[in-house]
Amino acid sequence: MIQKIWFTLVWSFIKLGLYFYSNKITVLGRKNIPKRGAVLFAVNHPNGLIDPLFVTTTNSRQNHFLVRAASFKNPTIKKILESLYLMPIYRIRDGIKQLSNNQEIFEKCYKILDKGETLMIFPEGSHDKKRSIRPLSKGFTRIVFGALEKHKDLEIKVVPVGITYQHPSDFPTKVTINYGKPIGTREIFETNSGAKSINILKAKVSEQLEKLSVHITDDSNYETTLQKLTDAQVDFTKVDEVNKMIQSESIPNSKNAKTNFVKPLLYLIILNSIIPFFIWKIVRNKIDEIEFIDTFRFALNWFLCTFFYCLQAYIVSLFYGNTIGLFYLTISAFIVLLYSKLAPTNAKKHKEFNEFGKQV
Template structure:
């Protein structure tokens, strides 16, 4: 009970934070999510730990997450992650001897599905900002079919989920979360030999992900197509429209990027958040993977800005009255909302950030 209250509090805080962080969050296919029963969300993975945050805050199911084991190295961080229903998944790069730990994790996943709760898995196995759906590992299939084998009365619904960003690692974010068609797995598991069932489920999820997110084949044409889309200032979050251009090889004419006349507001936001901004700038120098820039930027600034704005509001209230303190908070929030919601997001924009 305490864990659920804690999770709900963090979930609500993150959902509110994403509102202030994102220019627009488009949710498609939400009607495909079953209100009850065991569900496994199979999600593409372009943008680090921000991907599960967008998925879990755009559906009302109680989600459990499988994330890479490296995130659990620090004991304190591990306790926080476990309290938020995150579980480690081990890969060869974590050490061959660590792979045996996955069996225990799979058992926990089976128990979660037995309780008719939900799992979120990233079957590409790693994050990559490239606009390509990569080959899927069979780990998620092993979990599903393992649960079906263990519990004969269980049905597990697999829902592919495509995430597409206008940019990864840029602020403000603009993203589409696209829930695909449910795949019933019991009949598939019982109708074919195991090897064939595994192949069919992987192919079905893969084919759906190529439609649910922007997909450019990773071949010699990738860079040419991407450049054509960028030059035309395409809104990548219009997934169906963008994929149609890619499939037909027909692109709009090149357009100049829109000017950002709200840039002065960004400097005002930085000045008002000077301590969180300076802390972020120092930490950002040590981020090696571009796919983790958004993750750290959002996480650090969410909690630091809440704390920093709260302290500043208390100081103002102490010396000038509570009305002015509340007015400061309201104006600070309004400035961020105006900048985030109205600033243009061009196809090739390198925005600074708070």
């Protein structure tokens, strides 16, 4: 019970933070989420640890997560992650000896699904900013079919989830979370051999993911197609519309990006958040993977800005009274919200960053 209360508090805090961080969050197919019973959410993975945050805060099911084991190296962070229902999954790159630890994790997953709860996994196996659905690993099928074999009366619905960003690593972010149709797994498991069951389930999930997110075939024409879409300033979060452009090869002509008329607000935000801003700039220089820009920017600035705005409001209240302190805190939050909702979210190549990032 205590863990659920803790999870709900953190979930609510993160959901509020994502609202401030995002220009627009579009959720499609929410009706496809089963209200009860075992569910495995199979999600594409373009943008680091912020991906599961968007998924878990846009559905009412309490999720358990499988994330890469490297995130659990620090003992303190390990305890925090475990308290939020995160579990490590080991890959070959973590060392062959570590792979044996996965069996214990799989057993935990079987119990979670048998209790009619939900599990979130990223079957591509790693994050990648490319606008393509990559080949899926069979790890998630092993969990599903392992649970079905162990619990004969269990049915597990696999729900593919597509995430598409207007531009990964940009602020404010604009994203679409698209829930696909549930895939029943008991019939696949019982009417096919093991290898065939795996291939069928992987194919069904891949097929949906390619429609639920913007998918450009990763071939020799990938960069050309992406460049044309970027030059046309398409709204990538309009997934169906963009996928039709790609499939019909009917991409609009180039157009100019929208001018950011509210940029002065950004400088005001930086001035009011000067300590968090400099801390972020230091941390930013240590981030090697572009896919983690959004994750660290959101987490660091949401927690730091919340703390420093409250601290600054307290200091203001000491000199000018509680009413002025509360007014300062309200205006500070309102300016951030105003900028995030009004700033243009232009289509950009992945190498470009705005003022809160760094060009690479």
